[in-house]
Amino acid sequence: xxxxxxxxxxRPARAVRPARPVTITAVVDPxxxxxxxxxxxxxxxxxxxxxxxxxxxxTPELHSxxxxxxxxxxxxxxxxxxxxxxxxxxxxDPRIAEPxxxxxxxxxxxxWTAEVKQDLTEPVPYRxxxxxxxxxxxxxxxxxxxxxxxxxxxxxxx
Amino acid sequence: MAQxxxxxxxxxVENALRTRSLDGNTYWFDxxxxxxxxxxxxxxxxxxxxxxxxxxxxxxTEQVLNWLPAALGAIxxxxxxxxxxxxxRADDRRTxxxxxxxxxEGGVSDADIKRLQRRVGKRAHKSGGGRGLTHSKxxxxxxxxxxxxxxxNYPAPVITDITGPAVTEKIMYPAQYGSPDxxxxxxxxxxxxxxxxxxxxxxxxxxxxxxxxxxxxxxVWESVDLTxxxxxxxxxxxxxxxxxxxxxxxxxxxxxxAVG
Numbered sequence: 001x002x003x004x005x006x007x008x009x010x011r012p013a014r015a016v017r018p019a020r021p022v023t024i025t026a027v028v029d030p031x032x033x034x035x036x037x038x039x040x041x042x043x044x045x046x047x048x049x050x051x052x053x054x055x056x057x058x059t060p061e062l063h064s065x066x067x068x069x070x071x072x073x074x075x076x077x078x079x080x081x082x083x084x085x086x087x088x089x090x091x092x093d094p095r096i097a098e099p100x101x102x103x104x105x106x107x108x109x110x111x112w113t114a115e116v117k118q119d120l121t122e123p124v125p126y127r128x129x130x131x132x133x134x135x136x137x138x139x140x141x142x143x144x145x146x147x148x149x150x151x152x153x154x155x156x157x158x
Numbered sequence: 159m160a161q162x163x164x165x166x167x168x169x170x171v172e173n174a175l176r177t178r179s180l181d182g183n184t185y186w187f188d189x190x191x192x193x194x195x196x197x198x199x200x201x202x203x204x205x206x207x208x209x210x211x212x213x214x215x216x217x218x219t220e221q222v223l224n225w226l227p228a229a230l231g232a233i234x235x236x237x238x239x240x241x242x243x244x245x246x247r248a249d250d251r252r253t254x255x256x257x258x259x260x261x262x263e264g265g266v267s268d269a270d271i272k273r274l275q276r277r278v279g280k281r282a283h284k285s286g287g288g289r290g291l292t293h294s295k296x297x298x299x300x301x302x303x304x305x306x307x308x309x310x311n312y313p314a315p316v317i318t319d320i321t322g323p324a325v326t327e328k329i330m331y332p333a334q335y336g337s338p339d340x341x342x343x344x345x346x347x348x349x350x351x352x353x354x355x356x357x358x359x360x361x362x363x364x365x366x367x368x369x370x371x372x373x374x375x376x377x378v379w380e381s382v383d384l385t386x387x388x389x390x391x392x393x394x395x396x397x398x399x400x401x402x403x404x405x406x407x408x409x410x411x412x413x414x415x416a417v418g
Contacts, residue, residue, distance in 0.1 A: 020231060075233075079187055107237055
């Protein structure tokens with residue numbers, strides 16, 4: 001953990017932080033998930049931080065590289081537009097992030113946002129739950145995505 | 159008519175604009191994994207097209223494909239297509255209401271005026287200057303209007319052509335449908351597939367992304383044209399009814415509705 005004054009020295013760099021949040025998109029095949037009653041093979045996660053070193057693209061075990069102060073945004077892309085899919089819960093250690101449910105203004109389409117509260121040294125797994133079709137019990141994949149800190153080489157270089 | 163294939167292409171627009179390439183920035187999906195499509199969710203999707211014939215041996219009908227492009231890290235396509243236009247208008251109405259409310263007792267505070275000024279900008283709209291997809295307002299990725307030109311929501315990528323061996327060998331006949339009104343409608347691409355010649359046939363998708371750049375003290379949308387590739391695999395397997403696993407025919411509806 002760096003001393004406090006070093007953190008404040010780095011603050012000017014935050015000003016050049018990209019204006020967009022780090023978006024984590026869950027692509028869901030709702031028809032296959034409803035037919036198999038499982039999301040395990042029917043959830044594909046992606047984020048916009050590949051250049052920062054995120055890994056696991058296209059799997060439910062996406063590891064998103066994030067830093068303290070990053071804004072995160074989770075949204076859903078259903079593969080079948082006529083079947084209801086919504087992200088209904090995100091469970092993560094509240095010391096790391098406290099996701100809030102929001103809707104795109106003027107619609108009932110849900111997204112979640114959170115701010116990363118601290119730099120991470122170990123990946124922090126979290127759990128996503130989805131509502132599909134008219135089934136009232138949420139679907140949660142067995143595999144967990146995670147938030148991860150800066151890549152090792154980047155940390156070593158500091 | 160057999161079920162239509164939906165092929166969704168997700169583009170990492172930010173990286174694609176930065177590298178000026180779709181290599182490594184494209185993820186393909188279709189809804190036919192259960193029939194044998196491989197590479198779903200990756201850059202190497204092979205879309206299965208079963209069915210030179212029906213189970214009873216008769217010649218199958220053609221297969222229809224539809225392509226839907228989407229931008230990663232943008233407002234998802236489940237939000238209505240005219241969302242930008244509607245939010246712009248809602249924002250204008252809100253500003254006008256607040257402007258009218260300023261004229262209350264106790265005078266007008268500078269801070270309120272500055273806040274509204276920041277929202278609407280100081281420059282007048284140029285009439286007839288519709289060069290891009292938006293006039294002067296921008297939406298950010300949470301659907302709110304923003305004045306930060308670095309935070310804009312990427313417009314949906316536009317497919318401009320589909321070419322390659324699958325087209326030249328007359329395996330599929332792609333065509334563009336829809337309307338040139340990109341705000342309320344837009345284009346989409348669909349194709350019919352000749353299922354009588356099994357084999358793997360690659361094709362190239364031509365895609366237009368849009369980048370917001372400042373030129374002559376003005377923000378304009380510039381198009382960036384790129385290509386990416388996928389393929390179709392046409393097999394000898396018979397087309398099946400997804401409900402019954404048999405040929406086309408009546409669906410297995412119960413003769414009487416379930417009680418309850």
